[in-house]
Amino acid sequence: MDENLLHDVLAAARTAGADAAEAVFAQRQSLSVSVRLGELEEVEREESRDVGLRVFVGQRSATVSGSDISAEGRAKLIDRAVAMARLAPEDPYAALAPAERLARGPFRDLDLYDPTEPSAETLEAQAREAEAAARGVEGVTNSDGGSSSWSASTWRLVTSEGFSGLHQASGFGVSASAIAGEGAGMERGGEGRSTRHAADLPSPHSIGAKAGELAVAKLNPRKLDSTTAPVIFENRLAMSLLSPLIGAISGPSIARGTSFLKDRLGQQIFAKGVTLLDDPFRPRGLGSAPFDDEGVACEARALIDDGVLTTWLMNVSSAKQLGLESTGHASRGLAGPSGVSTHNLTLQPGDRDLAGLMADAGTGLLVTSMFGPSLNGNTGDWSVGCSGFWFENGVSTGPVTEITVAGNLIDIYARLVPGSDLELRGASNSPSLLVDALAIAGK
Structure with missing residues (x-):
């Protein structure tokens, strides 16, 4: 659907009674192939074209979406949206982004689209190579399979406030999962990578080999006695240790008063020297975009600057509620209200590698797997199930399992020490993190 058709949708919505509106067209193609034990397991292809419409009638609004983009389908969509908006409760904070906050083109080229479209045979060969490498690691006894995928998506947003923007991106991925050991002693290890360009993917062999090595390294774990000790998160x-921070500084959480950081804006949250950057303009970044999902211009910013919390993450609605301006972090699908999300998060590295952090800590726990986190959003009390490796005098003494680590995140963040081993693997990246003492619940 071209830009003119979206403008036609907005004009028709205004004619039908909407005071303001925004229209989105999303198109996606994807292909994924998975294998297991050397046999083809699944080939899945998706092709979708959808249109979404959000309309405002006074302070009432409604959002609808549909896959019928014919003239008749669009007309029904518009009528339904306006009728729903007239019946919706009033919301004093619902609105389109004001014209002065909208991103203006020409938008910078972030190199997010690779026109390469691999065949199913190519993806199958990559999945087979990844799984074969995992199964080839000594000690691996079984496989959960290998997979390879490709996708291409287009998102065009047009609003009655004058915004029009196109976001086009591709994605390539390879993963493998291996099993080591037998019976009750089985351990799993997985590895996967996703990139915007095919050429940026590590080799399938390296991904599979890493999955196998991770599984074997977990064999014959022991349980720990409950204790308090330094903990390093790989x-x-x-x-994952910082994801509750993002929820706690989101505008909707602050507006509801349900955040353990609601009174901490502008205060020292982390130690001096700790900086968390959010960069929407990283070339080929998995979270890169010149504008957010409401058309607001994105900005690179330090969410944590030298340990200080500098901003909330806001969309238009939460910004209005807080008497502030959107920060360009709106995130939405075709239907439903906007939420918030970050772009490319990076916790800046420190000066000690993982071995250095372990040496500094002396004796403690290196966490390599986490599951089942629990968080009290009002207080910051947090716990998580985990497994990993116990170390003494800075040297690993072997794998450990069935552990729960717990603490208060305000206290944890204040004592967190970043390592130097930063790897840019996805849209959110951090070096290993040392916390000098945490409660560890074991046997």
């Missing part, structure tokens, strides 16, 4: 999962 860089592969360290961002």
